[in-house]
Amino acid sequence: MPGDSRLRLLTIYGGRVVTMHPAHTRADAILLAGGRVHTVGSTADVRAAARSLGTGHGEELHVPGACVLPGLTDAHVHLGAYGLQLQQLDLSGARSLDEVVALVAARAALVPSDEWLLGGGWDHTLWPEPRLPNRHALDAVLPNQPVALGRKDRHITWVNTAALLRAGIDWSTPQPAGGVIDREPDGQPSGLVRETAQRLVEEAIGDPPADVLEGALTRAQTALLQLGLTCVHAPDTPATYAALQDIHDAGELQLRVIFMPPASALEDLAARRMSAGWGSERLRLGHLKCFLDGSLGSHTASMLSPFEDEPDSTGIVITHPEALVPLLGRAAEAGFGLAMHAIGDRANRQALDAVAAANMQAVNRLLRPRIEHVQLLHQDDIPRLAELGVIASMQPIHTTQDMANADRYWGARSSGAYAFASLLRAGTVLAFGSDAPVEAPDPLAGLFAAVTRQRPSGMPVGGWYPQERISLAAAVRAYTAGAAAAAGLEHERGSLRPGAVADVTIIQPDIFGAPPEAMLEARVSHTIIAGEVVYAADWAHR
Structure with missing residues (x-):
């Protein structure tokens, strides 16, 4: 990166830098310059790089005992609904x-x-x-x-x-x-x-008044920044998108938002020549969202065989197979990938069958298909996501919040529920989120759930279907590099490497090398977007 005395420089040192980049996984310090990662390495090397830019050391942030991560992304937040629920x-x-x-x-x-x-x-x-x-x-x-x-x-x-x-x-x-x-x-x-x-x-x-929705989104942004989130993937309504545009145009959108319009908006977006990637660094369009079925708790998930407690019910099919294949094709023609909500094993199989029939694995990274939730898979379908290039957009907090209902309604089939480890072994890219406001959008709670498959109380002992637990590094990757891949942005987001966007989440104390319970006590000290500290906890020292 060429030297420029006008660049905003920030050196972060004193903690463990976890880069999520395979070529250089750990470091002692990192230099952010001009909204990008400039140097990753030892504290001496990073300070020397700062001096070479002609501005002395620039600003420095000392974070002893912390872990410094690529900015965390929540890959599934209903942003407008989350903001509105904060006031309802x-x-x-x-x-x-x-x-x-x-x-x-x-x-x-x-x-x-x-x-x-x-x-x-x-x-x-x-x-x-x-x-x-x-x-x-x-x-x-x-x-x-x-x-x-x-x-x-x-x-x-x-x-x-x-x-x-x-x-x-x-x-x-x-x-x-x-x-x-x-x-x-x-x-x-x-x-x-x-x-x-x-x-x-x-x-x-009806839609809430624009000023009410903008106020709700502003409150949501504040809450999410405090949780260490630098980006969200937001399936939501056209009214929410319009409100986000107003906030963005007023220069008040700090959070990065990948907006996921409903599939019903496809023809309108195509007529306006808007496609995935359209927008700015802070607000851009992502996948179109469609629903294949409902939910576990509502008994509307689409199932291959009936619910354990309702022997006459296999749930609800919302988008039928004969409509899904042409929808995938038409979305691709218009420049969009499709994010398919699928809870039950029949809905997930339907999604995979449609991707295979549409030959969607051949398209570019912006159009890679996603399945949202992937809550229950038949064992035969677990390897198919990787084979077809489908991103698994999952919410680990659902595992521990839904496990009792899964046992009650799905019985032994729950061995294929929230199958993080099995999907990773098959080579699937995982992208983690929360589904807020369905669950709280706290990534530390999600990390704990993915690593332990337990509630904070420690139950069940050993974890629910413990063979599906994953490592902390794998879980963090799903909130960073995996989430970036789900948006087709892995070339510039999701890891701390020179040239990547300068989005950073700092957690105190360091959760790597500590027992999983440490995640329940850890807190976000700083959230940094494009090299700017957008949240610093009152107790954090600079």
């Missing part, structure tokens, strides 16, 4: 139906009676009586104000009668393709809408 009614801590209803009643005092009361995060499987709720429980406290509460996985919305009326859902409303309106014995809607049926409620609610 949070039901994730409720442990009974009565507690949820009480929280809704209390929240009503803060929401005008003619406006929607919105919330989410409830999980009926944690209640003493783990039955799905209905509209009558909400009607008892709010008979006239519309209420819409998303289940934690965002695949079921629970509403009251007033909300059903606003959405125009009654006994005569037909079941939508790829969705279900749950019914009572007399045919009236029960108050639960699943998968694509949720759109009826979402259309009645």
